[in-house]
Amino acid sequence: MEKGRQNTLASRTISSASYRKDFFSPGMRKDQTLLSRECRTFLKQVEEDSIYFPVPASSLDPSLTVSYVDSWMYERNYKEGNSHEGTDIMAARNERGIYPVVSISDGTITNLGWLELGGWRIGITSPQGVYYYYAHLDSYTDIREGNTVKAGQLLGFMGDSGYGPEGTKGEFDVHLHLGIYSWGTGEEISVNPYYLLRSLEEHRLKYQYS
Numbered sequence: 001m002e003k004g005r006q007n008t009l010a011s012r013t014i015s016s017a018s019y020r021k022d023f024f025s026p027g028m029r030k031d032q033t034l035l036s037r038e039c040r041t042f043l044k045q046v047e048e049d050s051i052y053f054p055v056p057a058s059s060l061d062p063s064l065t066v067s068y069v070d071s072w073m074y075e076r077n078y079k080e081g082n083s084h085e086g087t088d089i090m091a092a093r094n095e096r097g098i099y100p101v102v103s104i105s106d107g108t109i110t111n112l113g114w115l116e117l118g119g120w121r122i123g124i125t126s127p128q129g130v131y132y133y134y135a136h137l138d139s140y141t142d143i144r145e146g147n148t149v150k151a152g153q154l155l156g157f158m159g160d161s162g163y164g165p166e167g168t169k170g171e172f173d174v175h176l177h178l179g180i181y182s183w184g185t186g187e188e189i190s191v192n193p194y195y196l197l198r199s200l201e202e203h204r205l206k207y208q209y210s
């Protein structure tokens with residue numbers, strides 16, 4: 001590799017657009033030694049703390065699948081000027097309250113409750129400080145802010161809440177919006193969850209639901 005390219009990669013910070021967009025991609029993971037220390041550290045923290053795909057498969061009904069595409073920074077259809085900082089995991093059966101949502105990581109519930117954009121959301125901070133944001137839930141299990149959770153623990157059920165005042169539902173199809181954030185530098189920086197989710201598909205739990 002040319003020296004110029006090496007220098008460019010090594011000087012990237014977590015906030016660089018290309019790092020955030022390509023986060024956890026096979027290419028980035030293969031070339032880790034060329035990343036800056038800060039970028040490599042966050043990649044490693046996410047790799048170590050992310051254990052399970054957030055939506056278990058159904059052991060009862062194989063038609064209850066999910067699907068998602070890389071929609072990083074696409075424009076959203078709710079209010080102007082905000083782009084998509086996450087991945088939408090869509091439900092094949094567009095019915096709220098059916099698909100379970102589990103924690104990707106061990107961690108502490110650091111945010112819980114209503115957000116205009118995110119609806120009923122959950123924010124979990126992992127042991128190494130990775131922030132996982134789960135939005136648009138239909139309902140929660142018996143969890144409270146400050147609780148510790150284990151990877152794979154049931155958090156609630158997928159829904160279509162958000163885009164309005166508290167309790168708004170049905171403004172879009174049922175899905176789980178997942179966000180991944182770093183707080184390492186003192187500011188909140190989102191990275192693209194798409195490639196991490198692809199890799200976590202090998203670690204998908206099975207739950208009994210139909």
Ligand SMILES: [Zn+2]
Nearest residue numbers: 086087088177
């Ligand atoms: Zn989304």
